[in-house]
Amino acid sequence: MERNYAEDQANEIEALESIYCNDIEVVSTSPHNFSITISTEEYDAETDSNGLSCQLVFTYTEKYPDSAPLVEIESPINFEDDFEEKLLEHISETINENLGIEMIFSLVSSAQEWLNVKWDDYKKIEESRAQQKQRELEEAERKKFEGTRVSVETFLKWRNEFERDTGLVEKREKQATKKLTGRELFMQDKTLNESDLKFLEAAGEPIENVKIDESLFQNLEDLEFGSDDDDDDDYVPGADDSD
Template sequence: MTDHGLEQEMEIEALQAILMDDIKEIDPSESGLKTTSRCFQITLSPQDDDLDAANSTPVQLALIFSHTEKYPDEPPLLNVKSLRGVKPGDIKILHENLAEEAAENIGMAMVYTLATSAKEWLHEKYGQNALDDAVDETAAAVDDVIVPHGEPVTVETFVTWRERFEAELALERAKLMPESALAAPKDKKLTGRLWFESGRASVKGSAVVDDESEEEEEIDFDDDFEDDEEDMLDHYLAQKSEKSLEG
């Protein structure tokens, strides 16, 4: 007749000798198990204790067990909980895996075997190699992202570009227009078109200074200023094209 109690005591002694500080007896009320029998908790982490602490993963779980009356001829009561960093979904998967393995080891002391399997699973899931793979995947995903280059277009940068463009265009137009077209009687106000063609237009200002009198002239913009600007641009581009052909 098998002495289940004796086998259980021998297993506890063996576990304490092997695991030392990583195994401790806990109160049944803290175990999460429906029992009043003795309960023990084994602390597991992905790395071995002799590894550099700086390289260790901040992940730990607790394998909690309690012997049933007929253990090892029946599975022990098992519970798994995260002490640090293990996802609830992973805890559930691990618990199911350990329950299946316990059923396969009926008739022999199995707690150390279950603890070893849990540690290996934890190492594969949360160990340094697993973390390195996750980092590599993240880096690869970042490499696949196309990052646009160049200065983004904003209202301010567009306005600045527009002002420079208009100023340069006005200078080019002034070079192309004959002097007679720019001459205007002193008693006659410049139209918007002639004012812009003269190259004396200020991008932001609404008045110009006459070189001779150094007095401000009042600008009379005509209603067709925008249409005239398009005509002038066409004229400028045509002149440019002719010069290119002649050259």
């Protein structure tokens, strides 16, 4: 007995309308052309967020279901660049597995499952990214408390910059060029401590025979080694004496 394709197609459309209700839209009946909207469970239709969604558009061929229906994808939401192509390939595989029987329900269910898998993969990737970002933030906070690891080179560099910024280098340079008084020169020049001994050696006098009166040096710090006027290049002795 020859198969009545038109009757089989009409019966399937009637069954699909009862299953998908508001999600199916019949565009024409000759040939039968209709669309069914599918989306992931968490998808928010009001904001087009938190999921994937699209319309599967089917057109019966003359000898459907013994021949494959035409399938298109319209209004994809949150799809990546290659999602449409891959979903159509997935649907094509399901068609080949169901030739000879009414298959639209199987095609829609298979496509729905494919979307769910892709959305789960997306959520895993986003969760992994969020965890990585959290680890990076925690690592950054930990480094703040640890501070910077110090080596000899970094310490010397820091010290030089610190001394420059605080003016210590300039202060040292000024102190180095500051004119010293006679007393300061005497106190800083350690060679003067040995000058008398070297003089005696040069004169042929044995050092061990020299007697030193230690009391002469006990109050050395109380002595004044000249006034400030002595360090003045323009100072003339007796110029300030009264007549």
